[in-house]
Amino acid sequence: MIQIDFNGIVREAVEYYDNSKVISAITDISAKVSTNYVYRIKFTDGNIIIAKLSYFGKFEHFVEDHSIINSLANNLPAPFENVLARSLIKGNSLYVHRHQSSLIDAWVVFYRPMRVKKKLPKRLNDDQIVKLAKSFARFHKACNSIRNTLPPSSKTLHVDIYHLLDILETKEGQHEHRMHLDLIRKQCNTFLKNVEQLEADKLDSIPVFVDWNIGNFSVTPNFELYSRWDYDWFRVSSRMMDFYFFSRIVSEVGDKTLFTYEIDRFMEDRFILFLQAYHKEYPLKEVEILYLKETYRFFLLNYVIKYGRYFFHELFATRLQQDVYNEHLPTIDEKFNPEPLLNALNF
Secondary structure (H helix, E strand, O other): OOOOOHHHHHHHHHHHHOOOOOEEEEEEOOOOOOOOEEEEEEEOOOOEEEEEEEOOOOHHHHHHHHHHHHHHHHHOOOOOOOOEOOEOEEOOEEOEEEEEOOOOEEEEEEEOOOOOOEOOOOOOOHHHHHHHHHHHHHHHHHHHHOHHHOOOOOOOHHHHHHHHHHHOOOHHHHHHOOOOHHHHHHHHHHHHHHHHHHOHHHOOOEEEOOOOOOOOEEEOOOOOEEEEOOOOOOEEEOHHHHHHHHHHHOOOOOOOOOOOOOOHHHHOHHHHHHHHHHHHHOOOOHHHHHHHHHHHHHHHHHHHHHOHHHHOOHHHHHHHHHHHHHHHHHHHHHHOOOHHHHHHOOO
């Protein structure tokens, strides 16, 4: 088996960034769940930076996403001005190193280290849910307030879904999804049809991070968002893209080592409590609640089916994809009932 020298790529990235820097240690601090790599780099002068290395998708999308995130980090108003990591700049531009060889095309971006406060408990109580909902609402409102100051984003949900449909026409796609081609096509077309009927494209697009599992961010002792450090699923889209993981954070089930991506958490009383608290701080629209089902459908299709083998190690990806094929996709329309959510918000 060919071994890639990722440490060597990181050292190369440092060399091209500033060849006067002398590295004393490189420590792998990756979460060990996805195929991305994160390293802590310590220099002989005592300074520390963080490197993220990725090698899937498109280089242009990687640069685009991190350019938007860096602008967002610099433009967010208080109290969120230090929530996101700032990337390192060389000259007037975001520094991204591209390593191309016969073995791999990989990209490295550098961050300043993040400060971390309190990690969320695995299961929140009602008071904590309300406080967190209000903080997330204020964060979304802040992101919305500066959305017109950010670099443009070329990624849309439609582009990603059409890309998945294109993959299904390739030899590789037909091999990988051979038992489920009709199911995937049907679900993609259902998504496109329902989004058109809802006119969801008219909703405001803001920066969203999608994957809000409790290992990706920290809060203050009063459960206000303090820092966020994982940007793998970042995009510019409707704020509703964040709500599936919000439902997982506040779920009765809590955080579990062995997990699956069921829709049931949308229907829990604890998520309704979250929605009510969020709604008081940053009012939701009826169409956004109806759109929740489609953001969940998109999440399964794009992040678990299309990109699962990149975002998760093979053992996780195979099990999660089988759950999606056998349970989650076929039961979306049966299990999601918007009425309790709409009623709770007085729509």
